[in-house]
Amino acid sequence: MKSLHATICFALILTCCTPEVGADGQKIEFWQCPRKGANYFNEIPHEQWFKDAHALGVDWVRLAYDKWESRSRDFLMGDADQFDSLVQEDLAKLMQALDWAAKYKLKVAIAPLSLPGNRWSQNNDDKDDLRLWSDKNYWRQAACFWNELAQKLYKHPAVYAYNIINEPTPEMGTGLKEHGEVNRYQDWYATHKNTTHDMPDFYRSIIEAIREVDPETPIMLDAGWYAQPSAFTYWPKLDDPLILYSFHMYEPYEFTNAGNFRKERNLVYPGPVPFAGERIEWNKEQIERYLHPFFLWAESAGIPSSRLVCGEFGCYRRNQGSQQYLADVISVLNEHKIHWAFYSFREDAWDGYDYEIGVGGLGWEYWKAKEEGENPPLPRKDNPLFDVIRREFK
Numbered sequence: 001m002k003s004l005h006a007t008i009c010f011a012l013i014l015t016c017c018t019p020e021v022g023a024d025g026q027k028i029e030f031w032q033c034p035r036k037g038a039n040y041f042n043e044i045p046h047e048q049w050f051k052d053a054h055a056l057g058v059d060w061v062r063l064a065y066d067k068w069e070s071r072s073r074d075f076l077m078g079d080a081d082q083f084d085s086l087v088q089e090d091l092a093k094l095m096q097a098l099d100w101a102a103k104y105k106l107k108v109a110i111a112p113l114s115l116p117g118n119r120w121s122q123n124n125d126d127k128d129d130l131r132l133w134s135d136k137n138y139w140r141q142a143a144c145f146w147n148e149l150a151q152k153l154y155k156h157p158a159v160y161a162y163n164i165i166n167e168p169t170p171e172m173g174t175g176l177k178e179h180g181e182v183n184r185y186q187d188w189y190a191t192h193k194n195t196t197h198d199m200p201d202f203y204r205s206i207i208e209a210i211r212e213v214d215p216e217t218p219i220m221l222d223a224g225w226y227a228q229p230s231a232f233t234y235w236p237k238l239d240d241p242l243i244l245y246s247f248h249m250y251e252p253y254e255f256t257n258a259g260n261f262r263k264e265r266n267l268v269y270p271g272p273v274p275f276a277g278e279r280i281e282w283n284k285e286q287i288e289r290y291l292h293p294f295f296l297w298a299e300s301a302g303i304p305s306s307r308l309v310c311g312e313f314g315c316y317r318r319n320q321g322s323q324q325y326l327a328d329v330i331s332v333l334n335e336h337k338i339h340w341a342f343y344s345f346r347e348d349a350w351d352g353y354d355y356e357i358g359v360g361g362l363g364w365e366y367w368k369a370k371e372e373g374e375n376p377p378l379p380r381k382d383n384p385l386f387d388v389i390r391r392e393f394k
Contacts, residue, residue, distance in 0.1 A: 057393030269321030
């Protein structure tokens with residue numbers, strides 16, 4: 001008797017089978033103490049990155065593969081317009097990267113930036129793709145995608161979490177403001193519960209599909225509105241005992257983003273920064289206040305700190321006060337004893353969040369070499385900005 005998801009996936013030309021694997025708890029044990037990691041969003045996978053991350057002392061890697069080259073429209077998934085089955089050539093490339101991670105004793109959370117009906121905007125001509133949040137046919141395709149992917153990955157020694165989707169936005173276009181009073185989520189959910197915008201319900205469907213083939217690997221869930229911490233506050237605690245609840249931290253975005261430097265807004269941290277229609281003094285105390293509703297929700301739901309994750313945080317390296325900002329965010333996360341992964345380590349497409357370069361520019365000689373078609377190495381070196389990161393691993 002086939003399960004519901006297996007039947008659906010069979011219709012989509014998938015072969016579903018249940019592996020013989022015991023839920024011995026080894027993977028969740030890794031997450032019992034605070035783990036510190038790095039994000040890997042590079043365009044071209046190389047073994048050297050994993051070697052360097054290991055040398056830094058990284059515990060775990062949040063790996064997104066969506067930038068990798070593929071013969072298909074969408075890496076691994078084939079086509080976000082209609083998922084049929086995993087692209088085997090792409091799967092082999094992902095397995096190679098996971099083998100490198102295992103070689104250097106790094107644990108990996110697989111973090112797709114796209115799902116069926118929800119193509120990552122940077123792979124979609126910078127347009128938001130919200131079909132996943134308006135048509136449950138894409139929920140079913142996403143469940144089949146994760147069912148098949150879990151079949152392939154559950155035995156791999158490097159895979160220690162499935163991060164279902166990066167920074168989902170089921171609230172977009174529904175009239176809910178991205179920032180504001182936390183209780184706005186309660187009112188919004190009262191209207192959108194049991195609809196295509198119901199984030200916990202969506203995740204339940206994906207969890208069920210994964211657990212048909214993998215009872216052991218922890219599942220990491222990003223909150224809505226780009227993984228905003230307060231977007232968890234209307235959630236119940238989900239039934240699966242191996243759930244990790246993940247948020248991202250780039251607030252106040254008016255300060256942390258590259259536009260603050262490039263457009264000469266000159267916002268400084270600590271200092272007053274526009275946020276949610278007000279001008280608020282941002283410092284370590286404000287970071288704590290901003291995250292407080294999330295921690296209060298977790299406590300009231302009986303979710304221990306070992307199940308809480310800051311999956312991303314960072315700041316454009318040239319913004320004035322970036323060093324103090326990173327130090328304060330890390331300090332707050334450490335005080336709450338939760339897992340975290342900074343963004344990012346040695347990214348190959350952009351230097352903006354590569355803290356080993358420091359706070360200065362790349363220099364005239366670097367850009368001259370680029371214009372001449374060369375690929376000069378980035379001027380990475382020990383510096384006070386990267387010391388904020390390095391000391392956490394050493």
